Amino acid sequence: MPPLPFPSSAHVVVVGAGILGTTLARQLALSGARVTVLDREGPAAGATSAAFAWLTNQTYFRNGTSLSDGTSRHYFGLHRLALGAWRRLHHELGEALAVRWGGTVQLAPGHGAEHDLLRGDLRRRLAWGSPSRAITATEAGELLPGAVVAEEAVGFFTPDEGSVDPAKAVAALVDAGTRLGVDFRYGADVTAVEGAGDRARAVVTSNGRIECDHVVVACGADSPALLEPLGITAPLVDSSGTIVHLAPLPPFLERVLLAPDFHAIQRTDGRVVLARHYTGTPVSDPAGLDGEGLLADAATVLPPLRRAEIEKVTVGRRIVPADGLPVIGRSPLYPNVHSVTTNAGITLGPCLAQLLATEVLDDVSVDVLDPYRATRFTAVGE
Secondary structure (H helix, E strand, O other): OOOOOOOOOOOOEEEEEOOOHHHHHHHHHHOEEEEEEEEOOOOOOOOOOHHHOOEEOOOOOOOOOOOOOHHHHHHHHHHHHHHHHHHHHHHHHHHHOEOOOOEEEEEEEEEOHHEEEEEHHHHHHHHOOOEEEEEEHHHHHHHOOOOOOOOOOEEEEEEOEEOOOOHHHHHHHHHHHHHOOOEEEEEEEEEEEEEEOEEEEEEEEEEEEOOOEEEEEEOOHHHHHHHHHOOOOOOEEOOOOEEEEEEEOOOOOOEEEEEOOOOOEEOOOOOEEEOOOOOOOOOOOOOOOHHHHHHHHHHHHHHHHHHEEEEEEEEEOOHHHHHHOOOOEEEOOOEEEEEEEEHHHHHHHHHHHHHHHHHHHHOOOOOHHHHHHHHHHHHHHO
C-alpha cells in the first residue's frame, strides 16, 4: 500500500474569484499548496453576485428535464454531501459566512400542475433520503409566523436546508484564504494557459505570465472560451436570473419560502431577496421582470413586505451547462489543468472544492465526480 502523501507545496493558479474559486483556494491552501487566485473584476463579481443563494438538495434541476431517475438521484446525493460541506464550513468560519439554517417551506395550490409537481418532488426526496415532510396550510403558518397561507395550500418542509449571503460568504472566504497565504489578484484578464510537453507551465494574463504547477479554471461564463484550446468542452445554454433586492427589514422570515408566485429569503443583515422561480425550471427568467409587481405578490403572503423598499434589481447570467449537470474537466493536453463549471455553484461550492483539491493535489480520480466529467460532451462530438 503506497504511503499517504505529504501536504503539497505545489503552486496552483485558480482562475475565478466567485464562490467556487474562493472555496477551492482555501481548501488548496489548507492542504499546503501555494495558491494564486486571478479574477478580471473582483470577488463575487460574476454569477455569484446575482445568486438567490438557496442551499438545497432539490430533485428537479435547471435544464435537466431529460435526466434519468438514476442520474437525478446521483446529483441529488451530491447536493446532500454539499449541505454537509456547508455545515463544516460554517463551523470553521462562523457567522462571518452569513449562513442561515432555518430550512425551506415549499407551497403549492391544492390542485393542478404545481400541486402535482410538488407531490412528485416530495416523493422523490423521501425515497432518496431527504428529511423533508409533508405539511398542511396550518403547519406552514406555524413555520412562517405572520404569513398568510391559503387554506387549500399544500406543501412540505425540509429542515436541513438554508441560505447564504453570497457576497458576504465570498468576503469571508477571501479573508480566510488570505490568512492562509492565498494571493488574490484582481484586474487580471486571463488569456491563455501556456504549456510545454504534457504539462501546463504558466497562466498568461493581461498583466504578464504566472508560472505554476497546476491550473483550475472556475470562471463561470468565461470558462468555455478559455477551456476550448485546452481540449475541455463545457457548453452553456443562455440563461439569466432576475433577483429583487429589498432594503433591510427587522427579522421576520427565518426560512426559505418557495410560494407559487414568488420565492423569498431574508439574509442575515435583514435584506430580503425575491425571485419568481428558483426550483430548477424554467431555464431562464422572462425578460423585463416587474420588480414592483413581484414585491406586491410577495406582500400578499408576507405582510411585513408591505412596507419594504426595493434597493436594486439584478439580472445575472446563470452558468447552466447544456444538460444541467456540473462539468468537471481535465485537459487531455495538460493533465495538470482542471476545471469546474456548474449552475449550482453556491450549494455545491464547498463540496466540489474538497473533491477537486483531492484530484489536483493527490492525483486521485474521485469517483463521485465521474458522472460529471467533461468527456461526456467531447465523446459525442468525436
